[in-house]
Amino acid sequence: xxxxxxxxxxxxxxxxxxxxxxxxxxxxxxxxxxxxxxxxxxxxxxxxxxxxxxxxxxxxxxxxxxxxxxxxxxxxxxxxxxxxxxxxxxxxxxxxxxxxxxxxxxxxxxxxxxxxxxxxxxxxxxxxxxxxxxxx
Amino acid sequence: xxxxxxxxxxxxxxxxxxxxxxxxxxxxxxxxxxxxxxxxxxxxxxxxxxxxxxxxxxxxxxxxxxxxxxxxxxxxxxxxxxxxxxxxxxxxxxxxxxxxxxxxxxxxxxxxxxxxxxxxxxxxxxxxxxxxxxxxxxxxxxxxxxxxxxxxxxxxxxxxxxxxxxxxxxxxxxxxxxxxxxxxxxxxxxxxxxxxxxxxxxxxxxxxxxxxxxxxxxxxxxxxxxxxxxxxxxxxxxxxxxxxxxxxxxxxxxxxxxxxxxxxxxxxxxxxxxxxxxxxxxxxxxxxxxxxxxxxxxxxxxxxxxxxxxxxxxxxxxxxxxxxxxxxxxxxxxxxxxxxxxxxxxxxxxxxxxx
Numbered sequence: 001x002x003x004x005x006x007x008x009x010x011x012x013x014x015x016x017x018x019x020x021x022x023x024x025x026x027x028x029x030x031x032x033x034x035x036x037x038x039x040x041x042x043x044x045x046x047x048x049x050x051x052x053x054x055x056x057x058x059x060x061x062x063x064x065x066x067x068x069x070x071x072x073x074x075x076x077x078x079x080x081x082x083x084x085x086x087x088x089x090x091x092x093x094x095x096x097x098x099x100x101x102x103x104x105x106x107x108x109x110x111x112x113x114x115x116x117x118x119x120x121x122x123x124x125x126x127x128x129x130x131x132x133x134x135x136x
Numbered sequence: 137x138x139x140x141x142x143x144x145x146x147x148x149x150x151x152x153x154x155x156x157x158x159x160x161x162x163x164x165x166x167x168x169x170x171x172x173x174x175x176x177x178x179x180x181x182x183x184x185x186x187x188x189x190x191x192x193x194x195x196x197x198x199x200x201x202x203x204x205x206x207x208x209x210x211x212x213x214x215x216x217x218x219x220x221x222x223x224x225x226x227x228x229x230x231x232x233x234x235x236x237x238x239x240x241x242x243x244x245x246x247x248x249x250x251x252x253x254x255x256x257x258x259x260x261x262x263x264x265x266x267x268x269x270x271x272x273x274x275x276x277x278x279x280x281x282x283x284x285x286x287x288x289x290x291x292x293x294x295x296x297x298x299x300x301x302x303x304x305x306x307x308x309x310x311x312x313x314x315x316x317x318x319x320x321x322x323x324x325x326x327x328x329x330x331x332x333x334x335x336x337x338x339x340x341x342x343x344x345x346x347x348x349x350x351x352x353x354x355x356x357x358x359x360x361x362x363x364x365x366x367x368x369x370x371x372x373x374x375x376x377x378x379x380x381x382x383x384x385x386x387x388x389x390x391x392x393x394x395x396x397x398x399x400x401x402x403x404x405x406x407x408x409x410x411x412x413x414x415x416x417x418x419x420x421x422x423x424x425x426x427x428x429x430x431x432x433x434x435x436x437x438x439x440x441x442x443x444x445x446x447x448x449x450x451x452x453x454x455x456x457x458x459x460x461x462x463x464x465x466x467x468x469x470x471x472x473x474x475x476x477x478x479x480x481x482x483x484x485x486x487x488x489x490x491x
Contacts, residue, residue, distance in 0.1 A: 012242055014451050016458035018432035025443075025454055027242065032440065034432065108436065 001069060002052040002062065007081040015043075026077060032108035033075065038101035041092060042068060046078060049086035058088060059097035068103040075107070144219070145228040150243035156228055157249045157262050164269055167222035168215050176210055177203035180297050180348045180358050185210035186289065189222055190277045199395070200288040202343075202359035202404055212296045214270040214289060218277060227258055227275045237447040250295045250448040254281050263295040263448075270295070282388030286363045287346055293360055294446045301351050303456040306442035308344040309357045310334040311408040312483055315490045318349070318357060318460075319414045319469075320438045326416035326471050329370050333475035334482060335400055336374055342404050346442075351456075355410040355464060362395045362404065374475055411489045413438065413466040414482075424472040424481040434466035 012027040020037035035043055042065065045055050052069055056062050072078040088096075145156055171187035173194035183206045188194050193216050219227030235255045244251060248266040253259065258275035270292040274280065294304045307320035308331035316339075319327045331344040342359040350356050371378055371392055382398035396404050413434050414426070439457035443450045467485075472478055 012451075014454050016435070016455065018430070018435060018458075018462065021432050023432060023435060023458070027238070027450055030238070030444075032436065034436070108440075 005049045005051050005081040005084050006046045006078040008047055009076045009079045013077055034106035036101055036104045038099045039103035039105055041096050042103050045092055049081055049084045050088045051085055054088050058093045064102045071105050144226045146231040147228045148231040150240050153251050154247060159225055160262055160271055161264050163223050167224050170222045176206045177201050178206040179203040182212055183208040183210045184212045186214045188216035196285050197288045200361055200363055202362050212268045214292050216272040218274050227273050230255055241448050252291045252447045261291050263292055286393055287361050295448055297348055298449055298452055303453055304346055305349045306346055309342045309347055309408050311340045312486050314408055315411055316408045316486055317412040317414045318410055319416060321415050322441055326418045328365055330416050332366050333374055334479050337476055337479040340405050342408050356407045357410050358407045359404040363393055365391045365393050367391045413464050414469045416469045416471055419470045421470050421472045424478045425470045426467040426485055429466040429468045431461045435461035
């Protein structure tokens with residue numbers, strides 16, 4: 001796993017940066033994912049074709065990288081790429097070396113049902129205007 | 137007219153959808169010319185001309201769409217019709233057990249077509265991005281989704297008006313003197329109730345559910361629909377007289393559905409400049425308060441419901457909501473229980489933001 005290069009699993013994966021975090025949407029499954037800063041840096045490297053082993057050489061711990069990469073593969077965000085190897089960008093290598101965080105991935109599964117459902121308007125149960133709880 | 141005697145096209149792939157759309161739009165001009173009921177609306181900065189041979193649909197559209205009547209040349213034409221009328225093909229049938237807008241739209245995204253289908257009602261919407269023409273094709277004049285009357289032609293407006301700098305956003309708006317905030321969040325968050333309370337207590341609004349947002353040097357929200365909603369208990373809590381004629385219409389959700397004109401003399405302004413994003417939170421707090429919210433959290437509350445509910449161009453909508461969340465300050469509105477106190481707190485906050 002660590003000696004391979006990876007690429008986006010398909011073109012219907014979109015992501016947006018918010019400060020140091022990343023939010024990723026897999027349009028085919030409807031799942032949203034949130035990465036912390038370390039996860040975002042690793043994602044940037046892996047999704048551009050940098051080998052996992054190169055990221056470890058830059059200073060990221062092998063076990064935390066493997067756990068993170070396994071999650072990316074399990075959630076169909078990355079797949080193995082044909083023998084392509086991209087060099088690790090110098091600035092990204094510095095940031096990876098400096099990060100002390102463990103890469104994390106938050107999964108917002110509850111939104112997948114919404115996205116995969118037919119777009120029925122207001123599918124949520126609606127509590128409406130603030131109601132005081134009924135005291136028993 | 138017996139529908140069982142009409143031969144209908146059977147479709148089962150995105151390629152079938154494309155072929156059918158080719159045939160459909162080849163008949164568009166003649167059918168559009170033949171449709172008797174016509175209206176032309178100025179929505180955002182577009183002129184949308186809508187024609188139909190169905191009087192009831194015409195009335196729903198004229199009543200439900202915001203925007204002034206326009207005499208300008210239309211940059212978007214939409215035809216609402218039953219299949220096999222006006223020279224159009226018959227309403228097609230989806231042959232597979234399941235229909236997925238999502239999977240089909242991924243296949244259709246490189247093409248000029250956008251398609252929405254609601255199988256339970258044999259309801260179809262086809263839009264051609266290249267010619268900016270759309271057809272809403274129904275099996276019968278009443279083959280409509282239950283929610284359609286509250287937001288007629290919403291998908292067409294999305295396909296036509298959405299781009300890098302503008303888009304339909306699943307949010308309500310409140311403002312004062314032309315400046316305000318977008319209110320968003322999932323069902324039950326208090327979005328519609330907060331907007332309605334604000335309108336009833338003197339704030340401006342361009343909508344409580346879907347609005348058109350434009351990002352240029354400033355961010356502005358413009359109205360799309362004239363309708364508002366509230367559950368009957370919510371109206372009661374807001375002290376609204378429910379004996380009025382307008383309060384008798386109950387929609388598919390069991391909510392009252394009414395229009396701006398029913399509850400306010402000031403109507404909908406043409407636009408409101410947006411200074412912030414507000415995420416209401418039903419908290420039964422003693423007093424309403426606002427707490428700063430991170431852009432990522434605002435985005436995760438703003439983007440999903442709109443992306444889920446509006447078919448097509450979801451990637452664009454995702455990027456648009458992200459840019460909106462990065463650009464504007466966001467706040468969680470911890471709601472109190474008194475509509476007047478809530479409105480006054482929001483009024484003060486919005487006034488302070490504009491400096």
